[in-house]
Amino acid sequence: MLLQLDTAQARILEEVLEVARRELMIESARADGHDFREELHAREDRIEEILAQMQSARNCHSWTPTH
Secondary structure, eight states, X not given: OOOOOOHHHHHHHHHHHHHHHXXXXXXXXXXXXXXXXXXXXXXXXXXXXXXXXXXHHHHTTOOOOOO
């Protein structure tokens, strides 16, 4: 999937993903069930992967904002 974002959109997406990641960390620490905790960790991992891809794209200059 290809997603084109301008600079403001990319910043907002990163902020939203960071907040979601932090909330998942807190929720997984409080989770009682092992399976549920594992699901939360998996979601957290996916978010970290997305954030890493965004950071990598920006560092490699392959990410070019449209505005």
